[in-house]
Amino acid sequence: MILAATWSEFWGAWGDVFTAASLASMVAASGPLIYATVGETITEKAGVINLSLEGSIMLSAMTGFGTAFLVNNVLIGFLAAAAVGAAIAALIAFASIELRLDQIAIGFVMTLLAVDLSDYLGNRFVGEAGPAVSAWPIPGLSDIPWIGKVLFDHNVSVYGSFLLVVVAYIFMYRTRSGLELQGIGERPEGAFARGVAVNKMRYFYTILGGALVGVAGAAFSLDQKLGWREGSTRNLGWIALAIVIFGGWHPIRVAIGAFLFGFLQVVALKMQPVFPGLSQVLPSIPFPMMILALVVVYTDWFRRLGDRYPRLRGILAADPPSGIGVAFHPE
Amino acid sequence: MTSPTRAARWGATIAPIALAVVVAVVLLLLAGANPLESFKLMGEGAFSGWTKTGITLMAWVPLVLAAAGLIITFNAGLWNIGIEGQIILGGIAASWAAREVGGPGWVVVPTVIVVGALGGMLWALLAGVLKTRFKVNEIFGGLGLDFVAASLAVYLVIGPWSRQGVASTSGTDLFRDEALLPTVSENNKLSLVAIALAIAAVIFVFYLMKGTLFGLRLKAVGRNARSAFLLGIPTTRYMLGAFALCGLLAGIAGAMQAIGFHFKLIPAISGGYGFLGILVVLLAAFRAAWIAPIALFFVVMSRGSTQLDLRLSVDSALGGVITGILVLLVIMGGGWQLRRRLKREAPA
Numbered sequence: 001m002i003l004a005a006t007w008s009e010f011w012g013a014w015g016d017v018f019t020a021a022s023l024a025s026m027v028a029a030s031g032p033l034i035y036a037t038v039g040e041t042i043t044e045k046a047g048v049i050n051l052s053l054e055g056s057i058m059l060s061a062m063t064g065f066g067t068a069f070l071v072n073n074v075l076i077g078f079l080a081a082a083a084v085g086a087a088i089a090a091l092i093a094f095a096s097i098e099l100r101l102d103q104i105a106i107g108f109v110m111t112l113l114a115v116d117l118s119d120y121l122g123n124r125f126v127g128e129a130g131p132a133v134s135a136w137p138i139p140g141l142s143d144i145p146w147i148g149k150v151l152f153d154h155n156v157s158v159y160g161s162f163l164l165v166v167v168a169y170i171f172m173y174r175t176r177s178g179l180e181l182q183g184i185g186e187r188p189e190g191a192f193a194r195g196v197a198v199n200k201m202r203y204f205y206t207i208l209g210g211a212l213v214g215v216a217g218a219a220f221s222l223d224q225k226l227g228w229r230e231g232s233t234r235n236l237g238w239i240a241l242a243i244v245i246f247g248g249w250h251p252i253r254v255a256i257g258a259f260l261f262g263f264l265q266v267v268a269l270k271m272q273p274v275f276p277g278l279s280q281v282l283p284s285i286p287f288p289m290m291i292l293a294l295v296v297v298y299t300d301w302f303r304r305l306g307d308r309y310p311r312l313r314g315i316l317a318a319d320p321p322s323g324i325g326v327a328f329h330p331e
Numbered sequence: 332m333t334s335p336t337r338a339a340r341w342g343a344t345i346a347p348i349a350l351a352v353v354v355a356v357v358l359l360l361l362a363g364a365n366p367l368e369s370f371k372l373m374g375e376g377a378f379s380g381w382t383k384t385g386i387t388l389m390a391w392v393p394l395v396l397a398a399a400g401l402i403i404t405f406n407a408g409l410w411n412i413g414i415e416g417q418i419i420l421g422g423i424a425a426s427w428a429a430r431e432v433g434g435p436g437w438v439v440v441p442t443v444i445v446v447g448a449l450g451g452m453l454w455a456l457l458a459g460v461l462k463t464r465f466k467v468n469e470i471f472g473g474l475g476l477d478f479v480a481a482s483l484a485v486y487l488v489i490g491p492w493s494r495q496g497v498a499s500t501s502g503t504d505l506f507r508d509e510a511l512l513p514t515v516s517e518n519n520k521l522s523l524v525a526i527a528l529a530i531a532a533v534i535f536v537f538y539l540m541k542g543t544l545f546g547l548r549l550k551a552v553g554r555n556a557r558s559a560f561l562l563g564i565p566t567t568r569y570m571l572g573a574f575a576l577c578g579l580l581a582g583i584a585g586a587m588q589a590i591g592f593h594f595k596l597i598p599a600i601s602g603g604y605g606f607l608g609i610l611v612v613l614l615a616a617f618r619a620a621w622i623a624p625i626a627l628f629f630v631v632m633s634r635g636s637t638q639l640d641l642r643l644s645v646d647s648a649l650g651g652v653i654t655g656i657l658v659l660l661v662i663m664g665g666g667w668q669l670r671r672r673l674k675r676e677a678p679a
Contacts, residue, residue: 051470099666104410104470105613109662112606113655119648120358230648238474245471280489280500284482287475294467 009274016270020149023266028154030255030262032057032220032233034161036240037247037254038168039212043089044249045172046205047185047323048096051107052088053213054237055114060084060217062122065228069130074222077131081218082211088114089210093203096327103325111237118230125228133157133223157223164212168251181205185321188328198328216240242290249321261286347660355653362645369639373650376638377631385514385521389592390602391630392529393418393584397608398615398622399532400580405617406540407573408553413458413473415605416480417451417578421585422600423484424450426503429510429590430492436509440524443510444586451582452575454480459574463567477605485598492596502597512591525591530623532580537619539576549573581605614658616665629654 016022036057043050050056060081068077088110095106133155141152151162172178180201183191188198220233243261247254268279296302297319356366377387397414404411411417425447432442458476461467485500492503512522540546551559552569560566588600611629615621636650 095663095666099663099670101662101666105662106659108412108606108609109613109655109659112610112651113659116648116651116655120646120652123646235478238478242471242475280485281482284478287478291461291467291472291475294471295461295465298465298467 010271013270013274017263017267020146022270023150024153026259026262026266027150028158029224029265030258031158031161032216032224032236033240033243033258033261034165034216034255035219036213036216036237037243037258038164038251039085039209039216040240040244041209041247041249041251041254042168042172042181042212043206043209044244044324045181045185045321046202046209047188047321047326047328048093048202048206049103049107049325050089050092050206050210050213051104051241052092052110052114052237053240054235055111055118056085056088056210056213057217057220057233057237057240058231059088059114059118060214061221061233062118062125062217062228064214064218065130065221065226066122066125068218068222069125069128072131074131074133077222078215078218081221082214085214085217086207086211089206089213090203092210093206097199097202100327100329103327115231122228122230126230128227130227131222132226133219155223157219160215161219165251165255172251182321184328185323188323192328192330198330202328213237213240239286242286245320246286246290246293248293257286347664348657350660351653351657354656355649358649358652359645362643362649364639364643364645369643369645372638372642373631373635376635381516381521382519383634385519387630387634389520389522389525389587390634391627392525392591393587393602393604394608394611394626394630395529395623396532396580396584396587397604398611398626399529399536399619400577400584401608401612402536402540402615402617402619402622403549404573404577405612406546406553407549407570408556409462409570409573410470411455411458411473411574411577412470412606412609413455413476414577414581414608415601415603416473416477417454417581418585418588418601418605419477419480419484420454421447421451421582422589422596423480423487423585424453424582425586425589426487426492426506426596426600429506430503432510434509436511436513439509440512440590443590444528444583447586447589448579448582451580451585452578455574455578455581456571459571463570481598481601484596484600488596488598500598502593502595505595506590510590511594512587520592522591525587528583528587532583533619533623536580540619545569545572610654610658614661 036053040050040053063084064077064081066077067080068074071077092103092106092110095101096103135153135155137148137154138152138159142148144152170178172181180191180196183194184196184198184201184205192198216236217233220236221228225232239261243257244254247257264282264285268282271278359366359369376383378384397418400417401411401414404414425443428443428446429439432439454476458469458473461472462469488503489500493499494502494504512524515521515523540550548559548564549569549572551562551564552566556566556570559569584604585600588602588604589596592602593600607629608626611622611625615625632650632654633647634650636645636647639645639649640647
C-alpha cells in the first residue's frame with residue numbers, strides 16, 4: 001500500500017473511527033449481516049448447510065426493493081424478501097431430504113442461479129428511488145449521550161437485528177425446543193430414537209433460517225444501500241457464511257463477528273485518504289480470519305488450552321454441529 | 332434388474348432440457364422479445380464471423396480447463412470451490428512471468444504457462460493442506476482462498492503493477508508481444524496453442540479417470556475415504572494429488588486468460604470460469620467426455636446473451652438464468668428418478 005501518510009494524519013483518521021456518528025453507522029451497517037448470519041446459524045444448527053446465501057440475499061434484496069417500490073409499502077417488501085429466502089431454503093431442504101441430493105451441490109447451483117435471476121428480473125428497478133425504512137429514535141434512550149446515538153438512534157430494521165440475536169440465544173440455549181434443535185444437528189439418530197421428527201424439524205429450521213436470510217436482503221436494499229442495481233449485495237452472502245464459522249455457530253459470537261466486520265468497514269472508510277486501496281482489499285478480511293479460526297481450533301495447543309480453561313474455549317471457538325451437511329434417512 | 336426402460340431413460344434426459352427451453356421462451360416473452368429471433372441472435376452473437384468465433388472459443392478454453400480439473404477433485408469426493416482462486420493465482424503467476432521473463436516468444440510463452448500452472452497448483456495445495464492437515468473443510472478453506480486471491484489481484488493491479496502514473500482497476504499495462512499466445516491472424520484472438528491445451532486436458536483427464544490405477548483409487552477415496560484407507564490407499568496423498576492436478580489445470584486456465592484473452596492482468600482475471608466450471612461438471616455428472624460440448628453450450632449462452640443485450644436490450648444475465656435452470660432441473664430430475672427407483676425396490 002502506498003504510504004503517503006504522516007502519523008498525525010493516521011491518528012486523526014483513527015480518532016474519527018470512534019466518533020458516535022461513525023460507530024452508529026457501523027451498528028446500522030451490521031444489520032443485514034446479523035439477520036443473515038443468525039438465520040444461517042439456525043439452519044446449520046439443525047444440520048443443514050444453506051450454501052446459497054450469496055444468491056439468496058441478492059435475489060431477496062432485489063425482490064424486497066422491487067415489491068416495496070411497486071406497492072409503496074416497506075413491510076410488504078420485507079415479507080416478499082423473506083418469502084424468497086424461505087422458498088430457496090425450502091428447495092434445498094426438499095432436494096436434500098426427499099431427493100437425497102448433495103446440499104452443497106443444490107446450494108451452489110441456487111447461488112449462481114439466484115444471482116443471475118436478480119440481475120435479469122431486477123432490470124426495471126435499476127436507478128429507481130423507492131420507499132425506505134423510516135428512522136425511529138427510541139424515545140428517552142436515544143437521549144443518552146454517546147451510547148444513545150450509537151445504539152438507539154436507528155430504525156425498526158436495526159433494532160430487530162439486536163432483538164433477533166437475543167431471542168435466538170435464549171431459544172437455542174434456554175428452551176427445550178432449542179436443545180432439540182441442537183440435537184437434530186449433532187446426533188440426528190439419537191434425536192430420532194427419542195421420537196423427534198428429524199426431517200420435519202429440519203424443513204422447519206431451514207425455511208426459518210432462509211426467511212431470515214431473505215430479511216437480510218430487504219434490510220440491505222430498503223435500509224442500508226437504498227434501491228437496486230446489478231450485484232448490489234455482492235459478497236455479502238459469502239461473508240455471512242464465513243462469519244457463521246468464525247462465530248462458532250453461536251448467535252452472540254456470530255453477531256460480534258458481524259459487528260467486527262462492520263467496524264473494519266468503518267476503519268477502511270476513515271483510512272481511505274491515508275491508505276488508498278484499503279477498501280478494495282477489505283471485503284476479503286473475514287476469510288483469512290475464518291480460516292485462522294478453523295485452524296486454531298484444531299491445533300494441539302488450543303486443545304490443551306481448552307482442557308485447562310474450559311471457559312476460554314467456550315469464548316474463543318467451537319466445532320461445527322457434527323451432523324452438518326449429511327442427510328438423515330430413518331431407514 | 333428392474334432398471335428403467337430405454338424410453339424412460341431418454342425421457343428423463345430430455346424432459347429437463349425441454350423444460351429449460353420452455354422456461355427460456357417464457358422469460359424471453361416476458362421481456363417482450365421474439366424467442367425464435369432471440370435464439371437466432373444468440374447463435375449469431377457467438378459464431379457469426381471468425382472474430383466472434385475466435386472470442387467464443389477462447390472463452391471456451393479456460394472453462395474446459397477448469398471443468399477438466401474439477402472432474403479430478405469431484406471424483407475424489409472433494410468440493411474444490413477454491414478453483415476460482417486457483418485460476419486467479421494462475422493468472423497472477425503468469426502475469427508475473429510475462430512481465431519479468433525476457434527473450435523470444437518460444438521461450439517466454441511456455442515459461443509463462445508453466446509458471447501459471449505452478450501458481451494454481453500452489454493455491455490448490457494450500458486448500459489441500461488446510462483440509463488434510465488442519466481439518467478445514469475444503470469448501471470454506473477454498474472460498475476463503477478465493478477471496479484472498481481476488482484481493483491479491485486487485486492489490487497488484489492498483490498497487491505495484493499499476494500502469495505508469497494511474498492506479499485504476501482497469502488492469503495493468505498490456506504485456507509485451509513475445510509474452511502473448513500466438514494467434515491465427517492479426518485481429519482474431521483465436522490461438523491454436525490454447526485450443527490444443529484444452530483438448531489435451533480433456534483427453535488427459537478422461538484417460539486418468541478411466542484407464543489408470545491412480546484414477547481408480549482416487550474414485551475409491553471419493554466413494555468412501557475410510558474404506559479406501561483401510562484397503563491401504565494413502566488417502567491424504569491421493570487427495571493432495573487431486574488438488575494439485577486440478578490446481579495445475581486451473582492455473583493454466585488463468586494463464587490463458589492473462590496472455591490469450593485480456594493480454595494483461597485485470598482484477599476479474601478468472602472470468603468466473605471456476606464457478607461456472609462447477610456447473611458444467613455437475614451437468615456432466617462428473618464424466619470427462621461430456622465437458623467439452625457442455626462447456627461450449629455454456630459459452631454460447633453467455634456470449635450469445637451479450638449480443639441479445641446489445642440488439643434487443645434483453646438483460647445479458649438471461650444466459651446465466653437459462654443454464655442455471657437447466658442444471659437445477661437436470662440434477663433434481665436425477666434425484667427424482669433415484670427416489671422412484673428406491674421406492675420401487677423397497678420391500679412393500
